[in-house]
Each structure stands twice: as C-alpha cells, then as structure tokens.
C-alpha cells in the first residue's frame with residue numbers, strides 16, 4: 001500500500017504564496033475590520049490576483065484548473081489569518097460560482113465565470129429560509145411560471161455575502177405539491193433586480209464571523225427568464241446535495257486554518273508567559289491542552305484532505321445522497337467543526353485574561369470556530385447523513 005501524505009511542490013508554492021499574502025495584506029487590517037464588521041474592500045480582487053477565485057474552474061473561464069485539494073489548502077491558508085474571510089471566499093467561489101459552473105450552459109459560464117475569477121463579481125448561495133433550516137426541503141420560496149418567466153416570492157436567511165453580492169444562486173419550489181421533487185435552481189445578477197425593488201438584502205448582525213457579511217434576502221415578485229433556471233426543472237435537490245459535499249470538504253479548511261493558528265499562538269504564548277517563576281508551558285494541564293489541539297488538528301486534516309483527494313479522483317467529482325463522498329464530506333466538517341470549537345476554547349484558556357480581550361487575535365479565532373458546528377448543515381444533521389450512508393444496503397466499507 002503506497003501512502004503519500006506530502007503536498008506536491010506546486011501545492012507547497014500555492015500555500016506559501018497565499019500565506020505570505022494573508023500575513024502581509026489581511027492580518028494588519030483584521031483587528032479593525034472585525035471590530036467594525038466590514039469585509040476588507042478589494043478582498044476578491046486580491047484573491048483573484050492570487051488565482052484562488054477560479055481555482056477549480058477550467059482555464060477557458062479564467063480558472064487555474066486545479067482540484068478540491070488545492071481549494072481546501074487555499075481556504076485553510078486564508079483561515080490561518082481569518083476563518084471568516086476564508087468562509088466568505090468559499091461561499092462565493094465554491095458554494096455559488098462552482099455550483100453554477102457545474103450546472104449552467106456553456107454560454108452562461110463564458111459570460112459569468114471570468115468575472116468571478118477576476119473578483120469583479122462576488123457570489124452568494126441561498127438555501128436556508130426563516131422556517132426551513134435543517135429541513136431545507138421544507139423551503140417555501142416559490143417560483144411560479146407565468147408565460148416564459150418565473151415570478152419569485154419568499155425569503156432566504158443567513159446568506160453569506162448577501163449584502164455585497166453581485167450574483168446569486170438559489171433554490172425555490174417550482175412544484176410545491178411535489179415536495180423535494182419540486183425544487184429547482186435559479187441564478188440572477190443582483191444589481192438590476194435591486195434597482196427594480198424586486199429583491200432586498202438586509203445585513204444581519206453577528207457576534208462571530210464578523211467581516212463576513214450575512215443577509216436576509218427577500219424576493220418580491222422578482223421576475224426571471226426561464227434560462228435562469230439551471231440543472232433541470234425540479235432537479236434542484238441533486239444540485240443542492242452535490243454542492244453541499246464540495247462545500248463541506250473545502251470549508252473544513254476554514255476550521256483547520258483557525259485550529260492551526262490557535263495551536264501556534266497558544267504554543268508561543270505558553271512558552272513566553274511566566275507564572276510561579278516558570279513558563280506556563282511547563283505545567284502539565286497546559287501541555288495536555290496543547291497536545292489535544294495538535295492531535296485534533298492532525299486527525300481533522302486527514303479527514304478533510306482524504307475527502308478532497310477522493311473527490312478529485314472521481315470522474316464527475318460529485319456527491320449527494322447515496323455516495324461515499326456524502327459520508328466523507330459530512331465526517332470532515334463534523335469532526336473539524338467540533339474539535340475547532342474545543343481548540344478555540346482551550347486557546348482562550350491558555351491566554352487567560354488576555355485571551356478575553358479583542359486586542360489578541362485569538363479572540364477572533366475562537367469566536368469564528370463555533371459557526372462550523374452550525375453552518376453547512378449542523379453537527380446533528382451531519383451525524384444523520386453519516387449514519388444513513390453507513391447503513392446503505394450497498395455500503396461496501398471504505399473504512
């Protein structure tokens with residue numbers, strides 16, 4: 001059995017360039033940006049210049065034609081400085097534009113994707129609704145066919161990038177009586193619809209993941225031509241669940257990057273901080289926390305990167321119900337989300353009172369981690385998915 005856990009030279013170079021950029025451009029503005037809860041202007045132009053935006057897109061659309069391992073690595077590396085902004089980049093590029101790329105027509109992709117690669121356009125994805133969170137299939141947003149148009153009414157909540165988005169992909173019921181079999185996927189450019197008053201994006205205040213803008217989106221008789229329906233009429237569930245797999249795998253990078261920084265900052269602090277005449281790192285109860293952080297990070301890293309590598313090895317690179325990828329993707333984010341919160345808490349504890357102040361970056365890393373037990377399907381829902389896939393009749397054990 002050949003096992004090679006090393007990154008390639010190209011992957012190391014990617015990690016290096018993203019980390020240097022994040023430390024030089026992002027880190028100096030994070031404390032203030034977090035306080036005022038504003039996404040740094042030009043973030044997407046910067047990630048566009050770095051080649052992150054279209055990292056898995058084909059070159060003809062302006063992409064780098066790399067894989068989900070590289071995407072995960074890029075998101076992990078951004079998250080070493082900002083978990084929140086890594087999520088924001090992922091929400092635009094993986095949740096919105098990559099989902100669009102997998103389902104739109106060639107003409108539509110040639111028109112839209114180059115703008116996402118340069119960072120001219122920011123994207124968002126709308127699944128969650130005020131009364132349909134974990135039970136996403138219970139969504140109430142409706143798309144009614146009138147002549148050759150769809151009329152959209154309803155709302156979406158907690159939409160990452162909503163307040164700044166130029167482009168949105170979302171799901172709506174096209175045949176409400178058919179339940180999950182009556183859901184379709186739509187897209188639209190936001191500027192024109194906002195100007196006409198057909199859609200509203202209202203910013204939601206949060207205590208964590210600040211700098212990553214979140215919105216309540218309301219559709220009021222929003223008109224869309226039929227060509228803005230992608231992935232097939234009433235075929236939205238396959239689009240949604242398949243997209244959630246790449247989302248859960250690559251966004252595991254957000255918690256991994258945060259965990260790594262929590263460990264690095266805690267190690268440094270524990271070696272420098274002296275109490276009772278000794279560095280606190282010499283106390284066993286502090287060492288226990290550091291050792292746990294290390295083990296969890298390494299185990300989480302394996303779950304995430306092995307899922308990404310498995311995804312890259314598939315011809316269609318798609319998951320969804322009844323696939324091994326569904327289980328692996330859910331496991332990756334489940335584990336990393338839960339150990340991420342624990343690691344964040346331990347990091348604050350090691351920093352003592354200083355960890356409770358906003359001057360120390362550790363406070364942001366801690367606050368951001370909790371989201372990963374909730375966003376992209378909660379821990380409870382991920383456990384249900386893992387168990388469902390383990391109990392599948394044709395589960396052949398890839399254990």
Ligand SMILES: Cc1cc2nc3c(=O)[nH]c(=O)nc-3n(C[C@H](O)[C@H](O)[C@H](O)COP(=O)(O)OP(=O)(O)OC[C@H]3O[C@@H](n4cnc5c(N)ncnc54)[C@H](O)[C@@H]3O)c2cc1C
Nearest residue numbers: 125126127128133134135158159160374375376377378380
């Ligand atoms: C910062 C942030 C960013 C987000 N970004 C996006 C985005 O870009 N796009 C998008 O569409 N959504 C986004 N979300 C929404 C997110 O995916 C939902 O919050 C999540 O799916 C949970 O839905 P809910 O909040 O309605 O919780 P609920 O579904 O109401 O759940 C409440 C609690 O009940 C539990 N629960 C529910 N059903 C079950 C069950 N059957 N068995 C056991 N326990 C259960 C849940 O696990 C949870 O603990 C974001 C959320 C946040 C906070």
